[in-house]
Structures are given as structure tokens and as C-alpha cells.
Amino acid sequence: MYILKEHAKLYWRDILFSIIAVVIMAGSSLWQPRLLQSVMQAIIADDQDKVVTYGIQLIILAIIGLIAGVINTIFAAKVSQSIAADVRQKEYQQIQSFSFANIEKFSTGNLVVRMTNDVNQVQQLVMMILQSLTRIPILFVGAFILALITLPRLWWIVVLMVVLIVLSSQFIFKQMGKLFFKIQQLIDHTNTLAKENLQGVRVVKSFNQEENETKHFTENSDELTQVNTIIGYLFSLMIPMFMLISYLAIGATVLFVGRDVVKHPNDLAAVTSFISYLMQIFFAIMIGGMMSTFASRGFVSLARIKEVLDTKPALTYRADAPETDLSGDVSFKNVSFTYPGDDEPALKNVSFEVKSGEMIGIVGATGSGKTTLAQLIPRLYDPTIGEVAVGGTDLKNVNEKSLRAAVSFVLQRAILFSGKIADNLRQGKKNASSEDMKRAAEISQAAEFINRYEDGFDHLVEERSSNLSGGQKQRLSIARGVVGTPKILILDDATSALDARSEKLVQQALDKELSGTTVFIIAEKISSVLHADRILVLDEGELVSMGNHATLLKNSPIYREIYQTQKAKGDD
Numbered sequence: 001m002y003i004l005k006e007h008a009k010l011y012w013r014d015i016l017f018s019i020i021a022v023v024i025m026a027g028s029s030l031w032q033p034r035l036l037q038s039v040m041q042a043i044i045a046d047d048q049d050k051v052v053t054y055g056i057q058l059i060i061l062a063i064i065g066l067i068a069g070v071i072n073t074i075f076a077a078k079v080s081q082s083i084a085a086d087v088r089q090k091e092y093q094q095i096q097s098f099s100f101a102n103i104e105k106f107s108t109g110n111l112v113v114r115m116t117n118d119v120n121q122v123q124q125l126v127m128m129i130l131q132s133l134t135r136i137p138i139l140f141v142g143a144f145i146l147a148l149i150t151l152p153r154l155w156w157i158v159v160l161m162v163v164l165i166v167l168s169s170q171f172i173f174k175q176m177g178k179l180f181f182k183i184q185q186l187i188d189h190t191n192t193l194a195k196e197n198l199q200g201v202r203v204v205k206s207f208n209q210e211e212n213e214t215k216h217f218t219e220n221s222d223e224l225t226q227v228n229t230i231i232g233y234l235f236s237l238m239i240p241m242f243m244l245i246s247y248l249a250i251g252a253t254v255l256f257v258g259r260d261v262v263k264h265p266n267d268l269a270a271v272t273s274f275i276s277y278l279m280q281i282f283f284a285i286m287i288g289g290m291m292s293t294f295a296s297r298g299f300v301s302l303a304r305i306k307e308v309l310d311t312k313p314a315l316t317y318r319a320d321a322p323e324t325d326l327s328g329d330v331s332f333k334n335v336s337f338t339y340p341g342d343d344e345p346a347l348k349n350v351s352f353e354v355k356s357g358e359m360i361g362i363v364g365a366t367g368s369g370k371t372t373l374a375q376l377i378p379r380l381y382d383p384t385i386g387e388v389a390v391g392g393t394d395l396k397n398v399n400e401k402s403l404r405a406a407v408s409f410v411l412q413r414a415i416l417f418s419g420k421i422a423d424n425l426r427q428g429k430k431n432a433s434s435e436d437m438k439r440a441a442e443i444s445q446a447a448e449f450i451n452r453y454e455d456g457f458d459h460l461v462e463e464r465s466s467n468l469s470g471g472q473k474q475r476l477s478i479a480r481g482v483v484g485t486p487k488i489l490i491l492d493d494a495t496s497a498l499d500a501r502s503e504k505l506v507q508q509a510l511d512k513e514l515s516g517t518t519v520f521i522i523a524e525k526i527s528s529v530l531h532a533d534r535i536l537v538l539d540e541g542e543l544v545s546m547g548n549h550a551t552l553l554k555n556s557p558i559y560r561e562i563y564q565t566q567k568a569k570g571d572d
């Protein structure tokens with residue numbers, strides 16, 4: 001709730017207008033039956049002048065109520081949209097500050113739902129609070145008091161009706177509240193399923209998994225339908241039940257007024273007004289109950305958003321760390337790392353030092369910890385034990401901007417953004433000139449296909465880079481990595497989709513053009529790192545050997561084994 005309070009402060013004027021309008025609207029609804037009673041009395045007394053006067057007052061009151069209603073809706077919509085936009089932005093900003101560990105904890109699909117569906121729920125909640133939740137208590141209390149004033153001797157009908165409706169609605173709304181919570185969970189799951197399926201559509205199709213995926217999705221969707229249907233049943237049960245209670249109350253009123261009409265002739269004019277108040281009480285309880293059920297859905301969303309906003313980034317940078325020009329030296333001192341939630345460490349007591357400008361290969365079997373080691377250099381995670389330093393500074397004391405400027409990480413999976421090729425490259429260097437981009441494209445061997453486009457670097461990368469081949473994506477991804485001439489470049493299996501010739505050309509160009517840059521090349525194939533100054537050999541998270549190709553062939557049985565196996569398979 002504090003999120004709402006915090007944002008509501010900014011819009012207090014609009015909120016005030018909306019509340020004043022709501023009070024006027026409720027007041028007008030409450031006064032109408034009183035006027036109606038006066039009209040009835042005038043009709044019974046055959047006083048035409050009064051009938052006209054009260055009739056006109058009735059119309060004016062209705063118009064005032066209508067105008068107040070419109071004003072309330074305008075301000076409530078303005079406040080709810082503004083608060084939703086603020087919350088969305090704040091959430092987005094917070095997610096940007098998240099580390100990998102934070103994002104993995106929530107999952108991307110879940111974060112998307114929290115930023116879209118949950119924010120919409122909060123928007124509706126604010127709208128509801130400013131419209132119904134303020135009006136309903138005024139209507140209920142007002143109609144209750146006025147009903148008692150109108151026909152005091154029938155107080156017991158009012159009380160009995162309220163008790164019956166409150167008891168039955170409490171039961172139904174409690175059931176609904178639980179179901180709404182379940183719906184939220186199911187929507188989350190449905191979104192994650194749809195997202196995974198659409199993102200992996202090629203895998204789904206190539207492995208003929210459409211049927212399985214559809215079955216899985218349908219099961220979830222069916223459950224969602226089932227829960228929605230139960231809510232529908234509850235609604236369909238609730239409305240007639242409430243109607244029955246209110247009609248019984250009306251019936252009892254007519255019966256008791258009719259029976260004593262001779263004793264209390266004035267009650268004849270009051271009966272319409274009394275019934276109107278009964279109906280207002282009835283609607284206030286019913287709409288109030290329904291709204292609070294919907295509101296509970298909004299509060300669930302609010303809690304989910306709060307969870308995101310309250311999550312401390314797993315990794316923070318020191319605000320007082322000065323911005324410096326970091327060199328390409330890298331050192332690992334007794335580094336061990338365990339992924340959050342894992343029992344086994346992915347890296348065990350790894351130590352090594354690399355000097356600026358060295359080219360370092362990292363090899364090892366699948367799952368041996370190569371990517372994990374590389375991820376510690378740009379500080380995507382902090383080591384669990386030990387210290388990683390770049391340019392001689394422990395990463396825990398480094399300035400974030402300086403680190404980002406020094407290290408460039410080209411990921412195993414090339415991810416590009418929709419927009420121009422140039423926009424993608426400028427993510428590597430904000431103000432990259434066309435010369436910078438040309439040079440980067442030459443190094444990454446992307447120039448050969450970019451030059452074929454009439455619009456060159458202005459050529460559009462479509463959504464999910466669907467108009468580029470795997471190799472083209474990797475080349476652009478490498479170009480983005482080298483465009484800013486980083487001090488440290490990490491290529492995580494980044495040339496796997498390139499043919500042997502292109503891979504060799506990329507490495508030669510890196511050697512020549514980025515001779516001052518420390519380059520880490522993670523590779524499955526030893527042939528990709530043969531020419532590296534040194535090669536780190538990882539085995540089950542341990543750094544088992546380090547040296548150049550010739551030394552390792554001589555001294556490292558694991559390296560020799562990998563090399564010979566690959567040679568036998570003809571990987572070279």
C-alpha cells in the first residue's frame with residue numbers, strides 16, 4: 001500500500017477533486033428519494049405547484065449527480081493512469097539495476113507479467129478506490145440512516161436485510177478471493193509457456209513438438225478456464241440470491257405499510273423513498289463486495305510489484321569508487337563460485353594472472369565452468385570466495401562505468417535488437433563514427449555481408465533478428481564487442497557459427513587491430529585457441545593447467561586427451 005501512498009502524494013489535487021465529486025454524487029443519489037417522497041406527498045395532497053417545484057429540484061439534483069460523476073471519472077482516470085505509468089517506470093528502472101542472479105530468481109516471463117498485467121491491475125485498483133470504494137461507504141451509511149428516518153418502525157427490515165446480504169456475500173466473496181489469487185498464478189504460468197514456446201519456435205518445429213507444446217499449453221489454459229467458470233457460477237448464484245433477499249425486504253415493507261396504512265397515512269408517500277433506500281443499501285453491499293474482491297486482486301498485484309521494488313540488487317557498485325581508466329590486467333585469487341540455489345560450486349579455487357594484451361584461450365568439457373569464469377570478469381556475478389581484479393582493482397571496489405568501458409563480453413548466443421545495424425553497433429560505443437563501425441565490421445568479418453546491403457549500416461535488423469543467419473548474427477555481435485576497442489574482450493564461444501576460414505580471419509584481425517586488448521576466447525574446439533598466448537584448461541570447475549599449446553600438450557593429460565579426441569574426430 002505504501003507504493004500507492006507514495007505515488008498518490010504527487011497527484012493530491014486531482015485526488016481531492018475526484019473525492020469531492022464522489023461525495024457530491026453520493027449526496028445527490030441519497031437526496032433523490034427524499035425529494036421523491038415530497039413529490040409523492042404533494043401528489044397525494046393534490047398540490048400541483050409543489051409537484052412542479054419538487055419535480056424541477058429532482059431534475060436539477062439528477063443533473064448535478066451526473067456532472068459530478070463525469071468529473072469524478074475524469075480525475076480518477078487521470079490519477080490511475082499517472083500512478084500506473086509511474087509504477088511501471090519505477091519497476092522497469094529497478095529491473096535494469098538487477099544482476100543476473102536477481103533476474104534468474106524471478107524469471108524473465110514473470111517479470112514481464114509484473115510490469116504489464118500487474119500494473120494494469122493496480123491501475124484498475126486506483127480507479128476503483130477513487131470511484132466505488134469511496135462512494136459505497138457514503139451510500140451505505142447514508143441510505144441506512146435515511147431509511148431509518150423515513151420509516152422508523154420498519155427498522156428491523158433494514159437490519160435483517162443487511163445481515164442476510166452481508167453474511168451470504170462474505171461467504172461468496174471469500175471463495176472468489178481465493179480463486180482470483182489462483183487465476184493470477186495461472187496467468188503467470190500461461191505467459192511463461194507462451195513466451196518459451198514462441199521464442200523457441202524453431203526448436204519446437206524442428207523436433208516436431210507442436211503437439212506436446214499445444215497439449216501442455218491447453219492443460220494450463222483449461223485450468224484457467226475452469227477457475228474462471230467457477231467464478232462465473234458463483235456470480236450467477238450470488239445475483240439471484242441477493243435479489244431474492246431484497247425482494248423479500250420490499251415485500252415485507254409493502255405488507256407492513258399496507259396493513260397499517262389507516263393508522264399511518266403518511267407512510268404511503270414514504271414507502272417509495274424507503275424502498276429506494278433499501279435498494280441503495282442492497283447495491284452498496286453488493287457492489288462494495290464485488291469491488292473489494294476485484295480490489296483484492298489489485299492488492300495481490302501490488303504485493304507482487306512491491307516484491308520487485310524491494311528486491312535489493314544482488315550486486316551493487318561503490319558510489320565513492322572514482323572513475324578510472326582500467327588497464328587490461330586481470331587476476332583471479334583463490335576464486336570459488338556457487339550459483340545461487342546450487343549446492344555444488346561451479347568454480348573451485350581458481351587463481352591466475354593475465355597481463356594486458358595477452359590472448360587467453362579457455363577450454364574444458366561442457367559444464368566445466370568456462371562461461372562461469374568469464375562472467376566474473378565483467379562482474380555479472382561476484383565470486384562466492386576469493387577476489388577478481390581488473391586493472392589491479394578488486395571488482396568490489398571498481399567504478400561501474402569504468403568497468404563497463406573496459407570490458408566487452410560477446411555472448412555464446414548472439415542477441416541483437418530490432419532496429420538498424422548501426423544502432424546495434426552503437427550499443428558497444430555510444431558515439432561510434434562510421435569509421436569505427438567499418439573497422440569493427442572488418443574485424444568481425446561482417447563487412448562482407450553488410451557491404452552487400454544497399455543501405456549498409458542502416459539496414460534493419462528485424463524483431464528477434466529473424467532476417468539474419470546464425471553466422472551473421474555472431475559477426476554483428478562480435479562487431480558490437482570490438483567497436484569500442486575495449487581493454488578486455490571476452491568471446492564466449494562467439495565464433496561457433498562461423499566457418500573455419502572466417503573464424504581464422506576474425507582471430508587474425510583481432511591480433512592485428514586489437515593488439516593492446518586482452519582477449520579471452522572460450523572455445524569448445526582446441527583449434528580455435530591454438531595460437532593463444534596461454535590456454536586455461538578447466539575440469540569440473542578447477543583450473544587444472546595453464547600454458548601455451550605446445551606446453552600443455554606435453555604437460556596436461558586432460559588437454560592432450562581433448563586435443564586428441566577432437567583431432568581424431570577431424571575437428572581441426
Ligand SMILES: Nc1ncnc2c1ncn2[C@@H]1O[C@H](COP(=O)(O)OP(=O)(O)OP(=O)(O)O)[C@@H](O)[C@H]1O
Nearest residue numbers: 104339342346364365366367368369370371372373
Ligand atoms: N545460471 C545458472 N544457475 C545454476 N547453475 C548454473 C548456471 N549456469 C551454469 N550453471 C552450472 O554451472 C556449471 C558450469 O557451467 P558453465 O556454463 O560455466 O560451463 P561451460 O564450461 O561454459 O559449459 P559449455 O561449454 O557447455 O558452455 C554447470 O554445472 C552448470 O550446470
